[in-house]
Amino acid sequence: MSTGFERDRGEFTRGARAIVVYPDLGGSSRDADARLEETAGLAEAIGVTVVGREAFRVRTPRAATLIGAGQVETIATLVRMEDAALVVFDAGLTPIQQRNLETALEAKVIDRTGLILEIFGERAATAEGRLQVELAHLDYQAGRLVRSWTHLERQRGGFGFLGGPGETQIEADRRLIRDRMARLRRELEQVTRTRGLHRGRRQRAPWPVIALVGYTNAGKSTLFNYLTGSDVMAKDLLFATLDPTLRQISLPGIDKAILSDTVGFVSELPTQLVAAFKATLEEVVSADMLIHVRDVAHPDSEAQRADVETVLTEIGVSDTTPRIEAWNKLDLLDDEARAALLAQTERRDDVVAISALTGEGVDRLVATVAGRLTAGHQRYTITLDAADGAGAAWLHQHGEVLDQEIDGERAIYEVRMAPRDYERFLTR
Known part of the structure; x- marks a missing residue:
């Protein structure tokens, strides 16, 4: 049976069969099933076929493999039974742990950071997005050096976490990485300067900038399309939007405003990505108002909200920046849950319940945003x-x-x- 992954060649193809593993180290606000569901969704976002899921409670992390020997054997058995070629760990792995697990499981192993970077590598559509993803990827892989770096010349697609043609001289690799990262940083500095000039022109106009933020797959792009009449990619898919999009809109009492659709956040967003996407995320930092789009039909909606607020703090968004929560996906709630949610929003002036898909509540959201922006008029x-x-x-x-x-x-x-x-x- 073809698994989509040839072990001797080390090549990954779409459709590879994968096992998702969540080693519960304690401290997570989500239960194991929710973590497995999200990680499976991330894996499927790059075309992987998830054929098995396992969660383990890890009381004492092992330096060599993170999880215990019995747990390793359980996963190895599942890999053989399901003829899987890939094991995705919903945790951070050191280079040594990754290599030891690959040897023990006889399958390719990637961790959460590598998986998210792989998705971003596939999704980056603009030159700027590809620069940012590649810089994040190199920063992540700099200490690993377990595969050839010939993939660095690619113009599109993933960045090789799921395969590579073999070992090369480590010193040559390190020099190549250092040189490449230095060049990427110079190019991104130019991007930052260019964005700053554009932002300066908008501020002199002056038009208010409204940024849509939220957890990945919360419905930001669907709302963006509804408000602007655009056709930004909006699918039931994690990280459907990667590159930022800006459009001009009109609001009651405001002739022109700039609406910005941004990359979705996720729990434990890799620090490499936060740093690399600084130029893009500056649109959020400098916004006059944030609309935090939340998927209220998701069982972990509150935990997702906390994750988004954490990332906003990490990138330097001021606590004084006005923000409104758009409780999205009303259309997915049953009558009882819907009535309870609407009752909650009626008592608050910073929350609006909407369905970006059907347009329900969007007029009220627009009026609320306009009211907040014109409060000083x-x-x-x-x-x-x-x-x-x-x-x-x-x-x-x-x-x-x-x-x-x-x-x-x-x-x-x-x-x-x-x-x-x-x-x-x-x-x-």
Whole structure:
């Protein structure tokens, strides 16, 4: 039977049969079944076929294999029974542990970080995304040096955690990695400068920037598409969105705003990725408002919320940045759960229940966002020449016209707008 993975050649193909293992070291906010389900989803996101799942309680981590000898044998038996070629550990493994486990299990072994980096390697669609993923990959693999680095010349696709043609001279590898990482950092510095220039232009406009954040597969891209009429990839798939997308939208009382769709977060997001994606995540750090999209139909919704807040803190998002939670996927709840959820949101002004798929509640979300962004706006009485069509258009474009009255050759407007826009109007 073909497993999708030829052990002697060390090549991974889509459809490889895999076993998912969760070594419970304690301290996780999720139960073992939830961890196995998420890791299986991550594996399936790169085309792996999960044929077995095992969870173990690890009281004393082993330096050589992380888990005990009996647990290793249990997995080895499952690998043989299922003819599996790959074992995915939902934990971090040292290079020694990874190699020892591969020898004992006679299968390829990757850990959680390697799996997430592999997904990102497949999904990066832009030159910037590929640079960031490759830098993260090299940082992760720098201490491992267990395979050839010929895959570094690839322009697309994964980054070789699941295979490689064999050993090469370690010193040559290290020099290649160091040189490559230095070049990637220089290129990413240029990306950061370019993003900074674009951000500076937007701030001078000035248009508010609203960033969608949330756990992977929470529905950010579906909401983004609904609000902007775009066709960003939105699938029931972990990490469907990797590269950031920005679109212009209009809100009540705000003529223009920038909406940003960003990469989804995940529990224990590899530190290499957080560092490498700094240029991308700066869109979140500098946003005027965050919409935290949550999958309220997911059993671990609260734990996912905590994970997202942790990553936001890690990347430097200020606690004072206004944020609204969009409790998404109402359409997946039964009547009782739905009624309870809606009752909760009615008592809060920072939460809106929505279905990004059907559009239910999205109008209320838009109104809530606009209300928060215009909270500092003031009411002004402005008198124009009745024939000043350009001035009237400017007021409608940059403020909310509450009332207007024609008095002979004068037009009197009651307008609510930001003080900075009022100053711009006086000097236009």
